[in-house]
Amino acid sequence: MNRTTARSSDSSRSRPRSPVVGVLAAIGDTPLVALDRYLDRNDIRVWAKLEAANPGGSAKDRPAARMIQDALELGVITTDTTVIESSSGNMGVGLAQACRYHGIRLICVVDHRAHETNVRVMRALGAEVRVVSEPDPVTGDLLTARLDLVAELLEGTPDSYWPDQYGNASNPAAHAEGTMREIDEALDGDLDYLFVATSKAGTLRGCCDYLRGRERPTRIVAVDAIGSALFGGVRGRRLLPGFGAGIATDLSTGAWFDHLVHASDLDCVIGCRRLVAREAIFGGASSGAVAVALEALAPTMASGSRCAAILPDGGTGYLGTVYDDRWVERELGCSARQLDERVEGRGIPALSTGA
Incomplete structure (x- = not known):
């Protein structure tokens, strides 16, 4: 220059x-x-x-923070809730940041394609990360397999909440x-x-x-x-x-x-x-x-x-x-x-x- x-x-x-x-x-x-x-x-x-x-490194910071904030304001979740979500990586980082800030437990379900860097960042921010290694046997799709595990975790975890980034109106908002x-x-x-x-x-x-x-x-x-x-x-x-x-x-x-x-x-x-x-x-x-x-x-x-x-x-x-x-x-x-x-x-x- x-x-x-x-x-x-x-x-x-x-x-x-x-x-x-x-x-x-x-x-x-x-x-x-x-x-x-x-x-x-x-x-x-x-x-x-x-x-x-x-601050979390991607566009997904915006909806991640918004979904958690809206759920808190509506009383859908509290600091005693466990948030469980599926992510390919960036949303998981955004949610880990938002949940850590509010003192909320997060379990993030990723698949084996997720970047190791993002997985490490999630864990550094306190998230528990579950990795899906095999696709859904019916559809052959990894996202379907991730969502199946989310459903299983929600059923077995008291006071748990799925933000559902795939359909939550707070995401596009x-x-x-x-x-x-x-x-x-x-x-x-x-x-x-x-x-x-x-x-x-x-x-x-x-x-x-x-x-x-x-x-x-x-x-x-x-x-x-x-x-x-x-x-x-x-x-x-x-x-x-x-x-x-x-x-x-x-x-x-x-x-x-x-x-x-x-x-x-x-x-x-x-x-x-x-x-x-x-x-x-x-x-x-x-x-x-x-x-x-x-x-x-x-x-x-x-x-x-x-x-x-x-x-x-x-x-x-x-x-x-x-x-x-x-x-x-x-x-x-x-x-x-x-x-x-x-x-x-x-x-x-x-x-x-x-x-």
């Missing part, structure tokens, strides 16, 4: 946010960063919402009143496209609810995984957790969007590597999927279009997968040389897109 650039950067910094009481109050108000290097076109404005800046409101207000309601990765569809549903409630003309692009069953897709092999789902959820059923883009595990890797190479943004797998979806649709956008992309988490938990050349070659069949060529290329990704 030269001195001129450094001075310009320093002078454009916003004022520090006001002090807050308690870590949960620090959730939200994440950076919205203009990306001026990612696309070939300089007539399209793109902003990335960096949800890794939340956290994104409607937080994530999407922040984007909308920062851009003065002037937004043509919003790119949202899907997992349990809480973020997508919340953003949809906000935009529809204000009659915004923003076109919503849902980015789902190949092998996800969320929107009528065919359940298949997915190696990267936290992106897509093996079953449709109550929240996905009620969501709406203008475009649906499906991305593979390799697409996620390429998008993540390109974010690092072009913007020095260290994102997680679904952030990479959002990035390549943006590239796929950019040629169809009118000059002057304004886009926002929600990047759900950071890349630390993916160091052994997305950012490991050996893993990519072993699991995805793409050598380091081939990967470098794909990352450095500026061709339009061959993604499946539709209305």
Whole structure:
């Protein structure tokens, strides 16, 4: 960085946010960063919402804290309750943080694909973690197996509570009143496209609810995984957790969007590597999927279009997968040389897109 650039950067910094009481109050108000290097076109404005800046490291901090707070205020749970939930990783971290803050016991059910980093963070925050290693024998799905264990634990644990992130209205509400409101207000309601990765569809549903409630003309692009069953897709092999789902959820059923883009595990890797190479943004797998979806649709956008992309988490938990050349070659069949060529290329990704 030269001195001129450094001075310009320093002078454009916003004022520090006001002090807050308690870590949960620090959730939200994440950076919205203009990306001026990612696309070939300089007539399209793109902003990335960096949800890794939340204290627990992901967008799931928002609904995790909201679900626990709402349940406490409604008297559904107390500090004597045991919260039991299924998670692919990030929600578990968010719930562990929220439950630890309120002094509530948490049992989190994950499967063997969950990042070891996230599992360790949950345990460091006091959560008890149960790991499912085999898929449901009927459906062949790990999420179904996790939910079966949740049901078993709820039945055997007195004064227990399932937040049900898959259908709890507090999940999308956290994104409607937080994530999407922040984007909308920062851009003065002037937004043509919003790119949202899907997992349990809480973020997508919340953003949809906000935009529809204000009659915004923003076109919503849902980015789902190949092998996800969320929107009528065919359940298949997915190696990267936290992106897509093996079953449709109550929240996905009620969501709406203008475009649906499906991305593979390799697409996620390429998008993540390109974010690092072009913007020095260290994102997680679904952030990479959002990035390549943006590239796929950019040629169809009118000059002057304004886009926002929600990047759900950071890349630390993916160091052994997305950012490991050996893993990519072993699991995805793409050598380091081939990967470098794909990352450095500026061709339009061959993604499946539709209305």
